Amino acid sequence: MYNITKTIGVGVVVVTLTVMACSKSPSVNANSSLFGNYDQTAMLNNIGNNVLMAGITTEATSATAAQAAISAFAATPNSATLTAAQTAWATMAQNWAIVAPIDFGPIQDNLIESDVDTWPATDSKIEAAITAGTPATAVGADTKGLKGLEYLLFDPTGNAAVLAKYTGTGAAGRAVFLNSVAQDMVTQTGNLQSDWKSSYLSSFESAKGNDVSSSVSQLVNTISLYLDQVKNMKIGNPIGMGVKINDNQPHPTLIEYTIAEESIPVMVANMQAMKAAFDGGSGQGLDDLLNYVKAQNNGQNLSTVVDNQFNDAITKLNAINPPYATAVSTQTAQLQAAFASIKTLIAYFKVDVANNLGVTITFTDTDGD
Amino acid sequence: MYVSGLYQNIINKLKEPVDAASLAFFRIVFGCVMLFSQVRFLLSGWVSLFYIKPTFFFKYYGFYWVKTLPGNLMYLPWIGMIIVLILIILGKYYRVAITLFFLLFSYTELLDITNYLNHYYLITLLSFIMIFLPMNAAFSLDARKYQQPAMVSRWTLTVLRLQVGLVYFFAGLSKIKYDWLIKAEPLKIWLGACQNIPVLGRFLAMPFTAYVFSWAGMLFDLTAVFFLLNKKTRPYEYAVIVLFHVMTLWLFYIGIFPLVMIGVALIFFSSAWHRRILEKCFSWLNKPVQAAQVFVFKKHQVAFTAFFSLYFVVQFIMPLRYLFYSGNVLWTEQGFRYAWNVMLMEKDGYIDFYVEDKITHERYIEYPKKYLTPLQERMMDTQPDMILQYAHFLGDKYAQRLHHPMMVFADDYVSLNQMAGQTYIDPKVDLFKETDSFAPKKWILTQTNK
Numbered sequence: 001m002y003n004i005t006k007t008i009g010v011g012v013v014v015v016t017l018t019v020m021a022c023s024k025s026p027s028v029n030a031n032s033s034l035f036g037n038y039d040q041t042a043m044l045n046n047i048g049n050n051v052l053m054a055g056i057t058t059e060a061t062s063a064t065a066a067q068a069a070i071s072a073f074a075a076t077p078n079s080a081t082l083t084a085a086q087t088a089w090a091t092m093a094q095n096w097a098i099v100a101p102i103d104f105g106p107i108q109d110n111l112i113e114s115d116v117d118t119w120p121a122t123d124s125k126i127e128a129a130i131t132a133g134t135p136a137t138a139v140g141a142d143t144k145g146l147k148g149l150e151y152l153l154f155d156p157t158g159n160a161a162v163l164a165k166y167t168g169t170g171a172a173g174r175a176v177f178l179n180s181v182a183q184d185m186v187t188q189t190g191n192l193q194s195d196w197k198s199s200y201l202s203s204f205e206s207a208k209g210n211d212v213s214s215s216v217s218q219l220v221n222t223i224s225l226y227l228d229q230v231k232n233m234k235i236g237n238p239i240g241m242g243v244k245i246n247d248n249q250p251h252p253t254l255i256e257y258t259i260a261e262e263s264i265p266v267m268v269a270n271m272q273a274m275k276a277a278f279d280g281g282s283g284q285g286l287d288d289l290l291n292y293v294k295a296q297n298n299g300q301n302l303s304t305v306v307d308n309q310f311n312d313a314i315t316k317l318n319a320i321n322p323p324y325a326t327a328v329s330t331q332t333a334q335l336q337a338a339f340a341s342i343k344t345l346i347a348y349f350k351v352d353v354a355n356n357l358g359v360t361i362t363f364t365d366t367d368g369d
Numbered sequence: 370m371y372v373s374g375l376y377q378n379i380i381n382k383l384k385e386p387v388d389a390a391s392l393a394f395f396r397i398v399f400g401c402v403m404l405f406s407q408v409r410f411l412l413s414g415w416v417s418l419f420y421i422k423p424t425f426f427f428k429y430y431g432f433y434w435v436k437t438l439p440g441n442l443m444y445l446p447w448i449g450m451i452i453v454l455i456l457i458i459l460g461k462y463y464r465v466a467i468t469l470f471f472l473l474f475s476y477t478e479l480l481d482i483t484n485y486l487n488h489y490y491l492i493t494l495l496s497f498i499m500i501f502l503p504m505n506a507a508f509s510l511d512a513r514k515y516q517q518p519a520m521v522s523r524w525t526l527t528v529l530r531l532q533v534g535l536v537y538f539f540a541g542l543s544k545i546k547y548d549w550l551i552k553a554e555p556l557k558i559w560l561g562a563c564q565n566i567p568v569l570g571r572f573l574a575m576p577f578t579a580y581v582f583s584w585a586g587m588l589f590d591l592t593a594v595f596f597l598l599n600k601k602t603r604p605y606e607y608a609v610i611v612l613f614h615v616m617t618l619w620l621f622y623i624g625i626f627p628l629v630m631i632g633v634a635l636i637f638f639s640s641a642w643h644r645r646i647l648e649k650c651f652s653w654l655n656k657p658v659q660a661a662q663v664f665v666f667k668k669h670q671v672a673f674t675a676f677f678s679l680y681f682v683v684q685f686i687m688p689l690r691y692l693f694y695s696g697n698v699l700w701t702e703q704g705f706r707y708a709w710n711v712m713l714m715e716k717d718g719y720i721d722f723y724v725e726d727k728i729t730h731e732r733y734i735e736y737p738k739k740y741l742t743p744l745q746e747r748m749m750d751t752q753p754d755m756i757l758q759y760a761h762f763l764g765d766k767y768a769q770r771l772h773h774p775m776m777v778f779a780d781d782y783v784s785l786n787q788m789a790g791q792t793y794i795d796p797k798v799d800l801f802k803e804t805d806s807f808a809p810k811k812w813i814l815t816q817t818n819k
Contacts, residue, residue, distance in 0.1 A: 035561075208564075209562070209564045209570075209574075210561060210562050210564075211562045211563070211564070232736070236734075241734045243736045243738060243739050244739065246733050246734050246735065247733075248731060248732075248733065296789055297789045297790070298789065302789070343721070346719065347719045347782040347790065348790070350717065350719045351717045351718060351719050351782055351783065351784045351790040352784055352789060352790045354717055355558070355715065355717050355784040355786075355787055355790070356787055358558040358559070358561045358562050358715075360562075361717070
């Protein structure tokens with residue numbers, strides 16, 4: 001009789017050793033083979049430094065500038081300081097729009113995205129915090145951040161109403177809370193910047209390949225997900241084509257920035273930021289990697305198709321005339337065109353890009369509404 | 370005549386008595402693997418995730434009447450299965466226990482197509498077969514009254530081997546496809562994702578490796594049963610089986626399928642080997658004193674012959690039924706399930722629905738995530754019968770709410786094995802009007818990107 005026990009024994013030992021030797025862990029200097037000789041280092045360095053880190057730095061700088069302008073307004077509330085504070089806030093919101101789509105790493109792990117960008121803000125909670133003298137560090141995400149500042153710095157009826165709140169009764173408490181929210185923004189964006197600088201950028205650059213923890217996978221996933229956010233939350237819900245709100249009716253109260261006129265430029269900035277993360281701006285990006293694996297779509301390079309679709313979506317967004325709250329009822333054709341364009345782009349990402357780069361779309365459900 | 374002589378030989382061989390230890394061995398291995406699997410299922414929180422939390426369930430064709438139990442009562446089938454599995458392992462009230470297991474397991478499987486897995490289907494089949502076999506004739510509490518070693522007809526062992534062998538064989542046959550052999554897809558994509566594994570990763574991710582694995586996998590599956598039947602090659606083949614399945618487990622995260630196959634393939638070993646192992650570990654199941662009664666399993670032989678002949682004819686037809694449909698089975702998925710199409714494709718999709726009021730012509734967009742879990746959505750994206758079912762669910766919902774006749778359209782974009790994505794379901798076809806059947810689904814668009 002053959003000695004099967006021995007055979008199995010040897011089999012088990014071999015297998016165990018193999019498994020031990022190969023337990024999955026992100027390796028620092030892995031050689032790419034699906035991606036052949038393609039220089040992932042150059043690509044990830046370029047995206048990491050020139051796109052992502054650059055965006056984060058700009059945002060942190062503008063948060064500091066906004067805090068200074070807001071503090072000046074709080075100290076001396078007048079028409080000029082208010083306008084300056086509003087302008088600085090708008091710049092910060094625009095720059096945040098560049099950072100927000102890249103929702104992985106410290107921005108997510110440390111809940112920065114949530115603290116900075118939860119919307120809508122809850123007005124009653126903000127008023128309650130002002131009355132109670134609670135600082136921004138001790139309130140919920142819907143009581144501060146960019147949308148909290150929007151509520152504190154703008155009024156649907158105009159700037160006179162804002163100034164009245166900072167000069168009349170209870171003005172002092174309001175100014176204190178305003179300052180603390182602006183300061184919190186500086187802290188949050190500063191933390192994001194230092195987290196990236198000190199360690200996350202280098203892990204981003206070294207996470208090569210295309211497994212779940214790789215940077216390529218993170219990028220494809222985060223772009224797919226945020227495109228969904230723009231389409232469903234920022235356009236879909238306001239025109240009644242959202243997940244839960246699909247009555248085809250306008251819902252102007254559901255737009256992103258309900259008081260300040262920032263919704264359209266912020267969406268455009270979102271799209272441009274995702275395009276830059278995809279094509280690496282002027283340097284190496286995922287588009288080059290797609291070219292390397294010869295990804296095709298209808299006889300064209302997939303990279304070109306995706307880039308063109310980004311441009312198409314941006315053009316369609318720019319074709320919407322402000323104010324956005326009115327556009328959602330008067331320019332439904334333009335909004336639906338932008339919606340459809342982004343939808344096509346999502347299909348390219350979730351299906352073609354993911355399939356060609358061997359990336360798994362992880363389907364984190366972050367619909368929110 | 371030679372043919373009738375051969376036939377007579379086979380019949381005689383199938384009737385010849387063999388040691389019931391083989392059946393007992395299989396019963397205990399099956400019981401243990403399933404016990405592990407069901408306990409794992411419970412502990413992973415999957416009962417709640419798959420069967421309590423979802424608000425919508427994808428039904429199997431012909432089994433629309435199967436319903437979930439309310440709330441936490443849904444845990445009962447698993448508790449029941451764990452109890453009967455212990456009885457199966459011990460061989461106590463075996464016939465009742467295995468029948469209950471078959472019913473409970475099939476019930477949980479029939480609740481949602483989303484969770485269809487080839488190995489679950491195999492478990493259903495094996496537990497069904499085992500209802501009719503004397504798996505408790507030896508090494509069981511039921512058999513303490515019988516003289517040991519108890520003997521059974523060889524055919525009882527053959528049907529189990531045939532069932533296990535069919536899985537390998539058809540899994541191999543299904544790999545003889547252009548994508549698998551010539552393009553080495555989807556292994557090229559999947560192994561590509563393994564490149565960060567230290568030391569071996571870079572070799573695994575090479576396209577060359579994908580070709581080696583594709584061809585070796587095909588040959589391994591096709592030949593497994595023959596090498597297992599041959600006494601000389603059996604131990605080596607089994608070592609390869611263990612290696613092969615552990616590797617798929619490690620590389621592709623495919624749950625307990627590898628464990629099931631490593632377990633059930635042991636049925637090919639000799640009865641003597643089965644007995645040796647059982648006597649070492651399970652002799653306590655047999656009463657030490659000699660019992661007087663002799664185990665006999667000879668009733669209803671004609672009925673059994675007819676029954677298992679029919680059963681295996683069906684088992685041979687099921688994996689080949691895709692030939693009755695035109696187009697690539699991986700694309701249309703007509704005849705894809707119950708056919709041992711294992712790990713054959715990387716298919717990604719993105720779908721939305723539009724529900725249109727036939728009177729006002731207002732079109733409402735419907736996102737799958739509104740009523741589906743991410744897993745259900747992902748499974749539906751690329752599977753036509755699920756898409757159809759969901760379209761009907763939406764149509765009914767709107768018709769009920771708006772009291773108007775409705776139409777439902779799908780907007781689905783799908784890519785298969787690294788080919789450019791394309792529209793999958795005819796966007797002009799009102800799916801609410803279509804019904805599921807075995808007829809070809811004409812609203813699945815032809816695969817143009819190959």
